[in-house]
Amino acid sequence: xxxxxxxxxxxxxxxxxxxxxxxxxxxxxxxxxxxxxxxxxxxxxxxxxxxxxxxxxxxxxxxxxxxxxxxxxxxxxxxxxxxxxxxxxxxxxxxxxxxxxxxxxxxxxxxxxxxxxxxxxxxxxxxxxxxxxxxxxxxxxxxxxxxxxxxxxxxxxxxxxxxxxxxxxxxxxxxxxxxxxxxxxxxxxxxxxxxxxxxxxxxxxxxxxxxxxxxxxxxxxxxxxxxxxxxxxxxxxxxxxxxxxxxxxxxxxxxxxxxxxxxxxxxxxxxxxxxxxxxxxxxxxxxxxxxxxxxxxxxxxxxxxxxxxxxxxxxxxxxxxxxxxxxxxxxxx
Numbered sequence: 001x002x003x004x005x006x007x008x009x010x011x012x013x014x015x016x017x018x019x020x021x022x023x024x025x026x027x028x029x030x031x032x033x034x035x036x037x038x039x040x041x042x043x044x045x046x047x048x049x050x051x052x053x054x055x056x057x058x059x060x061x062x063x064x065x066x067x068x069x070x071x072x073x074x075x076x077x078x079x080x081x082x083x084x085x086x087x088x089x090x091x092x093x094x095x096x097x098x099x100x101x102x103x104x105x106x107x108x109x110x111x112x113x114x115x116x117x118x119x120x121x122x123x124x125x126x127x128x129x130x131x132x133x134x135x136x137x138x139x140x141x142x143x144x145x146x147x148x149x150x151x152x153x154x155x156x157x158x159x160x161x162x163x164x165x166x167x168x169x170x171x172x173x174x175x176x177x178x179x180x181x182x183x184x185x186x187x188x189x190x191x192x193x194x195x196x197x198x199x200x201x202x203x204x205x206x207x208x209x210x211x212x213x214x215x216x217x218x219x220x221x222x223x224x225x226x227x228x229x230x231x232x233x234x235x236x237x238x239x240x241x242x243x244x245x246x247x248x249x250x251x252x253x254x255x256x257x258x259x260x261x262x263x264x265x266x267x268x269x270x271x272x273x274x275x276x277x278x279x280x281x282x283x284x285x286x287x288x289x290x291x292x293x294x295x296x297x298x299x300x301x302x303x304x305x306x307x308x309x310x311x312x313x314x315x316x317x318x319x320x321x322x323x324x325x326x327x328x329x330x331x332x333x
Contacts, residue, residue, distance in 0.1 A: 001047025002301045006206025007281050009180040011129065011159050013082050015276065015301040017050030018043050018294070019210055019287035024066035025057040026234040031289045037073035043294055044077045052183075052208070052285045054086035054133060055118055064121055071122040083122060084129035084183075084208075086163060087114035088136060092332050101332040106136035108147045115156055130157040131183055134164055134331065141169045145176035152177070161208070164328070167199050174203055183208040186284075188218060188252065188271055188317055189240065189325040197279065205281075212284035213271055214240055214325055217249070218256060219293075220267040238326040245323035255316055265303055268293070272300035277310050 002015040020040075024030045040051070051070060058065035067085060074081060088111065092101035118127060130151070132144055148160040159180035162170060173179060182200060184193040186209035193207075200207055213219055217240045224246040228236035235241050240249070256267045263270065272284050286297045305313075 001049075001298065003049070004206075004280060004283055006129075006159075006181045006208070006283065007200065008204030009159055009178070009206065011082065011180055011206070013050035013283055014048050014298075015283065016048070016272065016298050017052055017084075017208070017283055017285035018048050019052045019285035020066055020070060021052070021054065021057045022287040023289060024062075024069060025059070026232075027287070027289075028229060028233045030059060030062075030065060033069055036069055036289065039289065039291060039294065040070065040073040041077075042291055044074070044081060046294065046298055048294075048298065049081045050084070050283065050285065051081060052084045052210070053122075054089070054131075055114055055121075056086075056089050056091060056133070064117070067118060067121040071124070075123045078124055082128040083124065084131060084161075085118050085122065085127055086131040086133035087111050087118070089133035101330045102134055103332050104134045104136035104138075106132055106139045106144050108143065111144070111147050111151075115151060119156065126155055127157045129159045129161055129180060131161045131163045131181075135162070135166075135169055141173035142176050145173040145179075149177040163210075165196070167196060170196075170199065170203075170205070174205070179203070179205050181206040181208050183210055183285075185209075185211050185328060186275065187212050187214045187325075188256070188274065189214045189249075189322055190327065191317070200281070201279075207279065207282045209275055209282060209284040211326075212275060212286050213268055217241065217325075218252075218267060218271040220253070220257070234326075239324040240326060242323070248321060248323040251320040252317075252322055255313070255320070259313070263303055265299070266296055268296055269300040269303055272297060273303035273305055274310065274313055276300065277303075277305040 004015050005012050023036045053066045053070050088106040090103045151157045161181035163183040165182045224243040230236040256270050259270045260267050
C-alpha cells in the first residue's frame with residue numbers, strides 16, 4: 001500500500017481510504033454488521049488505514065449506526081488507523097425517502113455534545129480527523145475554528161477539516177486553527193471544486209474526495225435497467241442513473257474503458273488513478289460492501305499517469321457531453 005500526507009499536517013493515510021457511509025446509510029438497507037466487521041478487518045489487513053464515517057450515517061431507528069459499527073469493528077486496530085468523522089448536521093424528515101434535506105448546526109454547544117457522543121460510539125479517546133459536515137450560515141467560521149482549536153488542545157481531536165468548503169470560509173477558518181483537509185464531492189463528472197486546488201496548495205491543506213466514482217456509476221457495474229429501492233437508496237433519484245443518462249454518458253464510458261484496457265486496469269481504478277495522479281495530497285474514499293471492490297479500489301494506487309496523460313483526460317472530459325450528476329442534498333435554512 002502507498003501512503004499520502006494530507007497537506008502539511010503530517011497526517012499520513014493510505015493512498016485510498018474507505019468511505020463507510022454506504023454500509024449503513026443511503027445505499028439500500030444497512031448491510032449485515034458481522035459481514036461489514038469482517039470487511040473492515042480485511043481492509044486493515046490489505047493496508048487501508050483511513051476510514052471515514054459521520055454521526056448521521058444511519059437509519060431513522062438507528063441514526064448513529066455507522067459510527068457504532070466502526071467503533072466495534074476497528075477497536076482492535078485503533079492505534080494503527082486513522083478515523084475521520086463529522087459533526088454539525090441533521091436530516092429533515094428522516095423517516096421519508098431520501099435524499100433528505102440537510103439542517104446544519106455548528107453551534108459550539110452542539111459541537112461539544114457531538115464530539116463526546118462520537119468518542120463514545122467509536123470506542124476511542126481521540127478523533128484523528130474531525131470534519132464540519134456542512135457550513136452553518138448562522139455560525140461564523142472563526143467561531144467554529146476556535147472550538148476546534150480548543151478540542152485539539154484538550155486532545156479530543158487531533159486534526160480538523162471542512163466538508164463542502166468554499167475559499168472564503170476556508171481561509172477565515174484556517175487563520176484561527178489550521179485546517180488539515182477539505183472533503184468535497186469530486187469525480188470525473190463533478191469537477192467544480194478543482195478551482196479550490198490552488199488555495200489548498202497555498203495553505204498546505206489536503207483534499208479528500210467523496211463520491212469519487214459518481215456514486216458508483218463509473219464502476220461499469222450498472223446499466224439503464226438497474227433498479228434501486230427508492231425507500232432506502234438515494235441512487236433511485238440520482239440523475240446519473242436515469243435511463244437516458246447512460247446514452248448521454250456513452251463517450252465518458254468509452255474514454256474510461258479505453259484507458260482501462262491500455263493500463264490493464266478496471267474502469268474504477270482509472271477513475272480513481274486520474275485524480276490521485278493530479279496532486280500528491282488528493283485521497284479518494286470510495287465506499288463498498290464487497291471484498292472484491294475493496295481490493296480493486298486499493299489497486300488504483302499502483303497506476304501511474306504522467307502530467308500529459310492527465311491533461312489529455314481533462315481535455316477530453318471538458319469536450320464531451322455528460323448527463324447531470326447528483327450534487328448533494330439541499331440545505332434547509
